Amino acid sequence: MKEAFHSMIELRRSVRRFRPEPVKSEVLAKLVDAARLCPSAANKQALIFIAVNDPELARKIFETQKFAAYLAGAGQPQPGEEPTAHILVAQDKNLAIAETVRDVGAAVQTILMGACAYGLGATCLRSFDRPRAAQILDLPEQYEPDSVIALGVPAEAxxxxxxxxxxxxxxxxxxxxxxxxxxxxxxxxxxxxxxxxxx
Ligand SMILES: Cc1cc2nc3c(=O)[nH]c(=O)nc-3n(C[C@H](O)[C@H](O)[C@H](O)COP(=O)(O)O)c2cc1C
Structure with missing residues (x-):
């Protein structure tokens, strides 16, 4: 158990180049279920998780995302390297409190670690067009996109x-x-x- 934990911590890096294989809905369900069970300030549980693996939707979400700002464009996944799945984390405005942003951190890290456990690579992004992502996913007004996790079979380590x-x-x-x-x-x-x- 200890060894597995430390190996995963080392293995978990932000992966921004992917292979074209899809991510199964069952795997995404495991990841969002893990996020659902994370620590939550005042136990408000004000987050929702929208998984995407439909190729056309995944491509649209990818087009909202900016990868690796320090690499000035060179970090953007190139054609054939795009993420094949995403998990959007949104705050429910009717439930959220100031501390809910910390819930996001816990949920995101759990999804990133879970992705690792399933042999996937992932990056958490805050640089993305939130209104456009909300539109693509038909998000009701009540939900505010916070972060998105791009996922796929890793093509880099x-x-x-x-x-x-x-x-x-x-x-x-x-x-x-x-x-x-x-x-x-x-x-x-x-x-x-x-x-x-x-x-
Ligand atoms: C809150 C947060 C926002 C981030 N936003 C982006 C982003 O918009 N685009 C991106 O490519 N990486 C993003 N990252 C990933 C960081 O660049 C990455 O975690 C950092 O370079 C350290 O690398 P590591 O995750 O492999 O340890 C974000 C990470 C965090 C925690």
Whole structure:
């Protein structure tokens, strides 16, 4: 169990290039069901999850999305690499409170981890045209799109590297390998106070 957890944490990277295989509705149902059971501030459960795997709808949702801003266009999935499924996370305005945004974080991470467990790749996006996504999915006015997760069979395996000089920008080398800098453990993780070494 411990090993599986740590392997999945390492494996889970934002994947932005996909193979054309579809994602089964049964798998999407498992992912949204997991999200449904996540922690929720005041237990309001003010989120809904709309899964998409119909090819035409998936293409329309993809067209609302902006991938990998640091790569200035080069991070957008190229023809043949597009996500084949999506999960839109929307807030129910009749139930949501200020803290509901944190519920979104918990739900999104759960979906991302679940995607990993099912051998899928995924990226959470906040850069997308929300009104257009709402229109494509016939969302009633009551629901406010918050985030969307693009999913598919992965065609890349981004790698974590240690961040240098505080540079947060992910990058790709000449082979197209995607690298994600992360801050060092010693800089962000503390035990029994901020001024003590971890031991
Ligand atoms: C709230 C949030 C919004 C994000 N929005 C986008 C987005 O619009 N487009 C995108 O390509 N990636 C987006 N990402 C993915 C981040 O770029 C990614 O998590 C970061 O580069 C670290 O890489 P990792 O997920 O592989 O650890 C978002 C992530 C989060 C948590």
């Amino acid at each position: 981004p790698k974590v590297i240690l961040m240098k000089d505080g540079d947060v920008k992910y990058w790709r080398d000449e082979t197209g390998q995607h690298f994600v800098p992360k801050r060092a453990f010693k800089d962000v993780c503390f035990l029994n106070g901020c001024n003590k070494a971890w031991n």
